[in-house]
Amino acid sequence: MQSDNLVEIAGVAFGYGARPVLKGINLTARRGQVVAIMGSSGCGKTTLLRLIGGQIKPGQGTVRVAGESVAELDQNGLYRLRRKMGMLFQFGALFTDMSVFDNVAFQLREHTDLPEDAIRDLVLMKLNAVGLRGAAQLMPAELSGGMARRVALARAIALDPMLVMYDEPFAGLDPISLGVTGNLIRRLTDTLGLTSLVVTHDVQESLKIVDYVYFVSDGVIVAEGTADEIRASDLPYVHQFVHGEADGPVPFHYPARAYADDLGLGGGRNA
Amino acid sequence: MNKTVLDLWVGLFVVAGIAALLFLALKVGSMNTVNAADSYDVVARFENIGGLKARAPVKSAGVVVGRVDSIQFDTELYEAKVTIRVDKRYPFPRDTSAAILTSGLLGEQYIGLAAGGDSVMLKSGDTLKITQDAVVLENLIGQFLYGKAQEGSPQ
Amino acid sequence: MLKRALENLGNRTIQGVWRMGFATRFFFAVLMHSGTAFRRFGLTIREMYFTGVLSLIIILVSGLFVGMVLGLQGYETLQTYGSEEALGVLVALSLVRELGPVVAALLFASRAGSAITAEIGLMKATEQLSAMEMMAVDPIARVVAPRFWAGVISMPLLAALFSAMGVLGGYLVGVQLIGVDEGSFWAQMQSAVDFEQDILNGVLKSAVFGVAITAIALFEGYDAPPTAEGVSGATTRTVVTSSLAVLALDFVLTAFMFRGLN
Incomplete structure (x- = not known):
């Protein structure tokens, strides 16, 4: 029997050069769940996804996906694992020199020997799932931001992966596209039996669709819980985040000397 | 861009490129590199070769019949040993003579072959008996001045 | 001070050496992952359209004009020595040996x-390369290697077309316009231009330039x-670096090829 947890992250630390980004993260994602990772911009959420995808290796700790330690895989093992993962990049990252159809067909053509008409059927199915079957022949430049995101989603699920990661799927979308994308993530997760890992800072939208939430701040998990628990949470950080307050545990001001000192009005401590 | 149209363009490009190469090879240059299989080597010795270079043409009656293959200095006879590669299509009698000539007054130097009357033909490795050195302009001028001086001295 | x-100087030197090492590693990675470029030659053909076919117009037109200028200038100079018939030799040799490979390479670098x-x-900036990697497709094999081989194949063909157009340009000006004798124009050219020495070496040069560019x-x-500045800066650096590389390599190759024939 396979483990219930598809993604298991234990004690992971990572830094770019001397600057630590993650300082000991523990996180699990159960099969069939939509798990959100939230936190303010630049707190290392995207880094976490790159660790899971094996694009970077952790300094400490282990990242396990489907029981395999990602950092220990060689190139072939990593590529084998990545075929079972889909990833939706922040702005879609569609291949701009290919049509929507070819974008979705890309992995099928690279990794399978399916005949062209089978590929055609599969691609149209995936595009239908995101409601863009009619846009198959358009080029990425002709799509709106929301549509591009949906095409990228169709591309991410082309090989029926077990895990789909979303990097800021809600960034820069209008309210309608926002709702559409949120619903799609939930629906695809349920109908295709995926596990979804959503990195976002859009609290309201994501709380509607997720099963479990992790809050990352300053390189560590500061809070976790189901959507309801998070809404009801009275942790100051979570409260500030959920309600979008300007000041709180995450200060409005970038660390600086005392204001009076900077203006030269300081009484005692003139630097 | 339709895929087949694209292929067609690339195909045209490659064909044009190869055609340009053929044009350069056949019309601009001549594939006149005499290769060893269709030629025979003969040796000619000169006391002075002037400005003769390897790969210079070998002509007979103005027609290119071969190329200079190599030029060496013979340390026993203190002569230049020039190996000439002549096209097999042009057999020459054994008493053929070689001269180093200049095309025009200041042009490149080449070897001119003048056929003799022998009934035996040259074969690979033979040495030409009769040779004529390159004309060195300085010597010529020197001789001319010397002659003039002698003409003038009795008076 | x-x-x-x-x-500052030391830092820059270290950075430079570092980059050089990375570039070398990159170059070998491209060579190692070239299998796909040949197994799926369609990918390379597609890139040949963008590098080769789209460079055709500028190459052909420039070749024609360079040849015509050579015809004019060469005639002016040769006329003073009374050897106008050597115009063909001058035009052909300068094109086939030097101008064809070098000017075509400079145009190719900028185009x-x-x-x-x-x-x-841009593919990198918009995370397309990352996305490809996450889809278990190696971007070096799928994106970089086909472009590399397309460039290496296209460059000699473009250089040959440039030289051929140049000779035609010289012929048009020299023979048709000025009236140099047509027979001696071609005949002298043919006896002076050697296939192996001049033409093949020119092709070899342009292949090397293709690899470098x-x-x-x-x-x-x-x-x-x-970033936007990052990409625009890199584009400028490409043109500058590859033009310098072409000229420097040209000197080295010429020294190797045409020296010490005796």
């Missing part, structure tokens, strides 16, 4: 090289910071 300058850098740089263009694109 001086210490600052020295530190196709900059386009390659901008394309790869596309490798530099691809590396600059791949290494470009993923």
Whole structure:
């Protein structure tokens, strides 16, 4: 029997050069769940996804996906694992020199020997799932931001992966596209039996669709819980985040000397 | 861009490129590199070769019949040993003579072959008996001045 | 002050050597992952359209004009020595040996090289390369290697077309316009231009230039910071670096090829 947890992250630390980004993260994602990772911009959420995808290796700790330690895989093992993962990049990252159809067909053509008409059927199915079957022949430049995101989603699920990661799927979308994308993530997760890992800072939208939430701040998990628990949470950080307050545990001001000192009005401590 | 149209363009490009190469090879240059299989080597010795270079043409009656293959200095006879590669299509009698000539007054130097009357033909490795050195302009001028001086001295 | 300058210089040197090492590793990675470029030759053909076919117009037109200028200038000079018939030799040798490979390479660097850098740089900036990697497709094999081989194949063909157009241009001006004798124009050219010495060496040169330009263009694109200034800076660097590389390589290759024939 396979483990219930598809993604298991234990004690992971990572830094770019001397600057630590993650300082000991523990996180699990159960099969069939939509798990959100939230936190303010630049707190290392995207880094976490790159660790899971094996694009970077952790300094400490282990990242396990489907029981395999990602950092220990060689190139072939990593590529084998990545075929079972889909990833939706922040702005879609569609291949701009290919049509929507070819974008979705890309992995099928690279990794399978399916005949062209089978590929055609599969691609149209995936595009239908995101409601863009009619846009198959358009080029990425002709799509709106929301549509591009949906095409990228169709591309991410082309090989029926077990895990789909979303990097800021809600960034820069209008309210309608926002709702559409949120619903799609939930629906695809349920109908295709995926596990979804959503990195976002859009609290309201994501709380509607997720099963479990992790809050990352300053390189560590500061809070976790189901959507309801998070809404009801009275942790100051979570409260500030959920309600979008300007000041709180995450200060409005970038660390600086005392204001009076900077203006030269300081009484005692003139630097 | 339709895929087949694209292929067609690339195909045209490659064909044009190869055609340009053929044009350069056949019309601009001549594939006149005499290769060893269709030629025979003969040796000619000169006391002075002037400005003769390897790969210079070998002509007979103005027609290119071969190329200079190599030029060496013979340390026993203190002569230049020039190996000439002549096209097999042009057999020459054994008493053929070689001269180093200049095309025009200041042009490149080449070897001119003048056929003799022998009934035996040259074969690979033979040495030409009769040779004529390159004309060195300085010597010529020197001789001319010397002659003039002698003409003038009795008076 | 001086210490600052020295530190700066040292830093830059280290950075330069570092980049050089990365570039070398990149170049070998491209060679190692070239299997796909030949197994699925369609990918390479597609890129030949963008690097080769789209460079055709500029190459053909420039070749024609360069040849015509050579015809005019060469005639002026040769006329003073009374050897106008040697015009064909002058035009053909300068084109086939030098101008064809070099000018075609410089044009190729600014036309196709900059386009390659901008394309790869943008693909990186918009995370397309990352996305490809996450889809278990190696971007070096799928994106970089086909472009590399397309450039290497296209360059000699473009140089040959440039030289051929140049000779035609010289012929048009010299023979048709000025009236040099047509027979001696071609005949002298043919007896002076050697297939192996001149034409094959020219082709070899342009192949080397093709390798240098596309490798530099691809590396600059791949290494470009993923921002707008990053990509534009990389594009400029491609044109500058590859033009310098072409001229320097030309000197080295010429020294090797045409020296010490005796």
